[in-house]
């Protein structure tokens with residue numbers, strides 16, 4: 544009888560994509576996916592370490608894991624993702640005694656062998672080989688039939704001082720262009736029409752096999768492999784919408800800005816700024832100034848009028864004064880963002896930030912700044928969304944419940960409208976009747 548596995552994913556889109564690969568390698572080994580903790584023979588937690596809160600969630604379920612193991616002594620519990628990747632001194636593992644396997648993401652290629660070692664009745668040891676030399680070669684078990692993540696690289700070289708990713712995932716490794724294009728073409732031929740290109744520093748993509756770029760590619764791949772890749776993906780019949788995340792402002796050069804205007808690229812850009820003060824940006828090791836960032840946003844808007852822009856901001860980084868925070872607020876107003884993902888800084892052990900700076904902004908003050916920024920964000924979002932009333936947007940319908948369809952416009956605005964299940968997985972034109980901070984309500988234009 545086949546064994547069962549359950550994967551729980553925390554964190555970013557890259558983790559979600561990695562979980563699709565985990566699922567694939569386990570299914571290929573003969574295991575079956577389940578949602579049920581009690582039924583599972585293997586529980587895998589794909590973890591996030593970007594903030595302390597994310598790690599605390601894993602520590603918070605540890606007692607439940609112990610109980611599950613008491614009830615089922617054969618249960619295997621595994622932790623992967625950024626918590627496992629960054630645990631170079633073994634301190635995180637020490638706190639998780641119920642965990643049997645602890646492996647960085649890239650090592651999922653050895654997972655069948657490790658499971659077979661722990662329980663040979665689960666996976667036949669004679670059938671376990673080293674099929675893959677890199678985990679991104681595993682074909683994912685995609686969760687969705689019309690939208691898919693497509694990882695083009697893994698890891699990061701930037702070493703922003705607050706960030707654990709370079710320690711957890713290692714230096715940036717770019718997938719070969721042939722592999723990326725083969726996956727994109729396979730997705731298109733299986734009916735996927737929305738692709739999200741993933742990488743921690745996605746616009747620094749520089750594949751090892753540039754000779755495979757088309758001769759008539761409009762972009763100079765020796766200068767910008769990412770813009771050239773977007774051109775290639777724009778040529779694939781069947782792909783209708785292309786997203787990417789997360790770009791670094793430093794690499795938003797002229798070619799990347801020009802590439803944004805290609806027809807299949809959505810009308811939204813997520814460009815993390817993190818702070819609006821040059822002193823804080825320098826301490827964060829971000830390699831740009833507020834002036835550069837603001838100019839870049841203006842250049843992007845001039846090149847692609849009407850584009851919606853989102854960002855990430857950390858408040859309360861080490862040494863951030865009230866004046867520094869005011870500069871973040873000013874930058875927010877100046878850039879007139881559509882949305883921001885905001886966080887209060889928390890020290891991440893092992894990072895340069897933890898070694899070099901003091902976490903000296905009191906917790907209450909971080910919270911206050913976060914609330915002030917949140918208020919500005921909500922006011923801005925409401926004003927910007929109200930400008931959509933009366934306009935028609937193109938919506939990819941992702942779900943439908945009780946006759947209410949939901950999906951994103953090309954500007955990544957959440958749109959709700961009356962419809963039925965048959966519209967899920969289609970693109971519909973919707974005229975917006977009403978707008979609130981995070982939702983546009985509209986009516987479908989019937990063909």
Ligand code: SF4
Pocket residue numbers: 699700701702703706707708709743744791
């Ligand atoms: S660019 Fe900076 S924030 Fe982004 S993954 Fe790399 S180190 Fe982390």
